[in-house]
Every structure is written in structure tokens, then in C-alpha cells.
Amino acid sequence: xxxxxxxxxxxxxxxxxxxxxxxxxxxxxxxxxxxxxxxxxxxxxxxxxxxxxxxxxxxxxxxxxxxxxxxxxxxxxxxxxxxxxxxxxxxxxxxxxxxxxxxxxxxxxxxxxxxxxxxxxxxxxxxxxxxxxxxxxxxxxxxxxxxxxxxxxxxxxxxxxxxxxxxxxxxxxxxxxxxxxxxxxxxxxxxxxxxxxxxxxxxxxxxxxxxxxxxxxxxxxxxxxxxxxxxxxxxxxxxxxxxxxxxxxxxxxx
Numbered sequence: 001x002x003x004x005x006x007x008x009x010x011x012x013x014x015x016x017x018x019x020x021x022x023x024x025x026x027x028x029x030x031x032x033x034x035x036x037x038x039x040x041x042x043x044x045x046x047x048x049x050x051x052x053x054x055x056x057x058x059x060x061x062x063x064x065x066x067x068x069x070x071x072x073x074x075x076x077x078x079x080x081x082x083x084x085x086x087x088x089x090x091x092x093x094x095x096x097x098x099x100x101x102x103x104x105x106x107x108x109x110x111x112x113x114x115x116x117x118x119x120x121x122x123x124x125x126x127x128x129x130x131x132x133x134x135x136x137x138x139x140x141x142x143x144x145x146x147x148x149x150x151x152x153x154x155x156x157x158x159x160x161x162x163x164x165x166x167x168x169x170x171x172x173x174x175x176x177x178x179x180x181x182x183x184x185x186x187x188x189x190x191x192x193x194x195x196x197x198x199x200x201x202x203x204x205x206x207x208x209x210x211x212x213x214x215x216x217x218x219x220x221x222x223x224x225x226x227x228x229x230x231x232x233x234x235x236x237x238x239x240x241x242x243x244x245x246x247x248x249x250x251x252x253x254x
């Protein structure tokens with residue numbers, strides 16, 4: 001047997017803090033019945049699905065006027081669903097890694113996980129990318145951009161939903177998230193969609209004696225912003241997007 005690639009397989013678990021709608025949807029797509037490696041798991045699909053369907057009923061009822069279920073009841077049932085789902089995931093991790101070892105290739109384990117409707121987790125391991133997705137889960141994506149300069153450095157993350165990988169969304173359909181941190185988490189994303197993300201780093205370049213019209217300058221992936229003698233950033237009205245972008249990346253939202 002030739003071992004090609006055997007990193008440890010991680011599977012995303014639910015958290016009580018996850019939105020109730022996400023807990024319900026993720027639990028209902030779980031399907032281990034008929035998967036040989038999952039045959040001895042004592043927590044069955046029926047148990048998870050029944051609990052998730054009850055949670056859906058209670059959650060819907062809690063929104064009625066008057067409510068037919070209390071928020072406390074919803075919270076209790078949500079904990080039950082999360083616990084059941086994570087029991088399946090715990091068993092699945094062992095089964096998936098065993099399959100990978102038997103096959104000598106991690107693909108065997110990954111294939112089983114996705115066939116069961118579960119999601120492979122992404123973890124920050126080793127060297128972080130200059131710009132890329134470093135974490136993901138149901139309804140959220142974590143994006144990282146490497147800090148380039150010493151001192152203050154800003155980050156603009158431009159995000160939008162794409163129709164397909166490789167097809168950027170229209171600028172009018174995008175949201176810009178501005179942060180002094182190079183790592184952000186984008187939450188409340190719709191499941192089973194494609195998130196497109198672009199990034200521009202930005203930093204001041206010093207103080208000119210007179211106001212200077214900004215010119216996009218890419219220096220180590222950071223757009224340098226001209227400033228006036230009064231230390232005010234200077235922008236040209238004829239350059240509505242004066243930033244230098246790293247390029248679009250795409251992530252399928254769980």
C-alpha cells in the first residue's frame with residue numbers, strides 16, 4: 001500500500017451559538033444510513049432528524065403571536081439537536097480517518113464525510129496564506145490577509161455572492177468590510193452559495209507639500225494613499241476605485 005496523503009480529517013461540529021435555522025438545516029441533511037463505515041453509530045439519522053424537526057416546529061411556534069413555544073423551550077431543544085449531531089460527527093471522524101488509513105489516501109475519508117452530508121472543517125494549520133480562506137463553517141467564512149508593512153495598515157475585504165466560481169459579482173452587489181485587522185469573519189451567510197472575496201491593503205505614503213491626486217501604486221500588495229500637507233488622505237473624484245486588489249477568491253458556503 002502506497003500512502004499518498006494522510007492529513008487528519010476534521011469535520012465541522014455545530015455550536016449552540018450557531019443560528020437556530022443553521023442548526024436545523026445542517027442536521028436535516030445529515031444522512032448516514034447505508035454508509036457501511038457508519039453502521040455501528042448508535043446515534044441514528046432518525047434520532048437527529050426527529051429532534052431537528054421538533055426544533056423547527058418549536059422555533060416557528062416561538063415566532064407566533066401569541067407564541068406556542070417559549071424561547072427557553074427552543075433553547076433546550078436546540079441543545080439536544082446540537083448534542084446529537086456532534087455525537088454523529090465524533091463517530092464519523094474516527095470512521096473517516098480509518099478509511100483514509102486503509103486506502104492510503106485521505107480522499108477515501110473525505111468522500112465518506114461529504115456523502116453523509118457533513119462538512120469538512122478548515123483549520124488554520126502551518127503557514128497562513130498571503131490572502132485566503134483559513135476557516136469555514138455553516139453560514140460563516142474566515143478570511144486572512146498577510147500584514148505587509150510595519151505600523152498602521154488597513155484592509156478592505158470586498159465580498160459578494162457569485163453565480164459561479166470564476167465569475168465575480170457586480171460591484172453594486174458587493175459589500176466592503178474595512179478593518180485594521182488582517183483576519184476577519186464574515187457571518188450570517190446563506191448556505192450553499194458561493195462567496196466571492198477580494199482584498200486590498202492600504203497604507204499612507206508620507207506627506208506631500210500640496211494635495212496630490214491619488215494614483216494606484218501597488219507596492220508589496222498595498223495601495224499607497226497620497227496625503228496633503230495637513231495629513232489628509234487625498235482622493236480623486238475621477239477615480240472612484242483607486243485601490244489595488246489582490247484578485248477574487250471563491251468559497252462555497254456551508
